[in-house]
Amino acid sequence: MSYFSRVSDHSYRANEHTGGAWNLAEQHIAPSFGLLAHAIEMDRDARGNGHLVTARLSYDILGTVPVDVVVDIDVRVLRPGRTIELVEAALTYQGRGVVLARAWLMKQYDTAAFRGSGLRPIPPPQDLPAWDPSRVWPGGFIASAEVRRAEDEPGRAAYWVRTSVPLLDDEAVSSLARVAGLLDIANGMTVRVDPRQVAFPNLDLTAHFFATPVGEWVGFDTAVSIGPSGIGLTHSIIHDETGPIGALSQSLTVRPGAGIG
Template identity: 85%
Template structure:
């Protein structure tokens, strides 16, 4: 079974693998991020702009949504262009916006001779021990993820994530959309505080890519920070088998005295 099944042209149903971690009655937002990335790329290709690569994906989480309901996805071009575009996608349920996504699309140029990064590499999945995230987090999405992880200290970890669950039933999706459907897991893989005692859900996610993801594993080099007034940040450098390929940040609302449940 996949995370989503298409009901009609722009309508989808979330399946049990999309179950949430903070509240089992709600969806984990990660698969929806992948679905919106897929919708943006599908719209781009249908308009004949497949030569434009996704350089940034930003998501604002406007609400929660139950598992098993039908959702609608709408895509519109905010800033058209032959070399640069800004595209927006909205996920709605019962006429209520749940997630708003925006993507910058850019024309590619041959910079292979210039390729490099000052970001540090991380060990490969084969060099890290298996780790069961279900020991910390409940829900169908977490149970669907395979994780290899090495914790440096609370709030700091490197890890790799993959899943055998397809994003969309019976449809091919790009490596970018598949990776986008895993990015939101970062907020639970390097916890600074016990999620049973302190809630710290993220309000958003912004991902910048300087190379397109490749392969089934997505690597993370994650650091979590909490400030003195209930605001936190989960920041990750994203990797594939070639090395660093981008970065992801998530704003957290930190709530002592509440947690999973």
């Protein structure tokens, strides 16, 4: 079974693998991020702009949504162009906003001669031990993820994630959409505080890519920070098996006395 099944051109049913982690009755938002990326790419291709690649994905989480319901996605172009576009996609449930996504799409140029990064690679997945995130988090989405992790300390770790669950039934998706559907797992793979006692859900996620991901694994080099007044940040460098390919950040609302429920 996939994370979503297509119901119509713009509607999708969430399956049991989308469940958790803060509340088992609600979807983990990560698969929806992948679905929105897929919808943006489908709209791009339908408009004849398949030569553009995604340089940034930015998601604002407007609310929660139950598991096993039908959600709708609408896509619109905010800034059209042949070399640069800004596209927006809204995911709604019964007319209520759940996630608002924006993507910058850019024309590709041959810059192979200048390729390089000052970002440090992390050990490959085969060099890190298997780790079961279900020991910390409940829910179908977390259970669907295979993780290999090396934690330096609470709130600081390098890890790799992959899943055998497809984003959609009987529908091919790009490597970018597949990776986008795993990005939100970063806020939870190296916790600084016990999530049974302190809630720290993220309000958003912004990912910048300087290379298109390849391979089945996506890697993270993650640091979690919590300030003195209820605001936190999870920041990660994104990797594929060729090395670093981008970065993501998630704003956290940190709530003592709350937690998994």
